[in-house]
Amino acid sequence: MDIRRLELLRELAERGSVTAVAQATHRTASAVSQQLKLLEREAGIPLTERRGRGLVLTGAGRALARTAQDVATAISRAEAAWEDFTSQPRGEVTLTTFPTGGEMLLPGLLSRLREVPGLELRCTDQDPLLPDFADLAADHDVVLADAPGVLPSWRERGLAVVELMREQLDIALPEGHPLGERHELGPADVIDETWIGVPAGFPYDRILTRMEAITGRPANVAQRFLDNSIIESVVAAGHGIAILPRYTTRDRENGLITRPIVGVRSERVIWAILRPDRAERPSVRLVVEALRAEAAEFVRLHEEPGRGTRT
Secondary structure, three states: OOHHHHHHHHHHHHHOOHHHHHHHHOOOHHHHHHHHHHHHHHHOOOOEEEEOOEEEEOHHHHHHHHHHHHHHHHHHHHHHHHHHHHOOOOEEEEEEEOHHHHHHHHHHHHHHHOOOOOEEEEEEEOOOOOOOHHHHHHOOOEEEEEEOOOOHHHHHOOOEEEEEEEEEEEEEEEOOOHHHHOOOEOHHHHOOOEEEEOOOOOHHHHHHHHHHHHHOOOOEEEEEOOOHHHHHHHHHOOOOEEEEEOOOOOOOOOOEEEEEEOOOOOEEEEEEEEOHHHHOOHHHHHHHHHHHHHHHHHHHHHOOOOOOOEO
């Protein structure tokens, strides 16, 4: 079978429609459909079927799409081995991130890679309201994601997953709040406070939900915001307390104090996720290695003695 046609089948599995495949591969929809028909002829079995106005994969098509991913990975691995033999990592690598992940890691990452000859790192940020950051792996070499663990959709897509760092979440209080006299705070200490929350279902909100389950009392969430800087400002003005990430909360700058949470798991995990074939490219491997080094250094600098509890 033609490898390029296998790749189109894989793209159809990833993107869900011939139109999306055509846009991503700079072809017309009719050209994509024609290539898929030729692949069916080569395979000797139906790979797609008509559903409404579009095409969907048959069971055989889904199985062959998984094989196409293995083929793409093997080709990338072979190309990477040859590149390693003949040259240094080079070319453009695209990375996209959620805002606070970029705030923590991108400045140092760009500094680490600035002097690598022939390597261009292009970075963008994305709306954290996206239902699944894995959707971005089709269009970016490296995707930074915030999730409590490896999500089922990542496994289903066969994505390469690299854990970069873990960040504790703290209780943010306005300066002068009575709870600021304590060194750490548990669910029973804070559940009856007025809360400034995040959209329902977000990781920080799930921690508050666990506090409700532990104490058996509902939390009074007065306001909900997506932007952490708005939450910081509202808390600093004395309108409630909040759960915020330790490393990017500007407590010393805007009238906040933060205290560690005890009695409930309160951390978030930052991941790099990417297609397995792209993970074999030397330039992408170099970026991921630099990300891991930058994350380790960032955590080390921010977990020095005295920094866990801020005043």
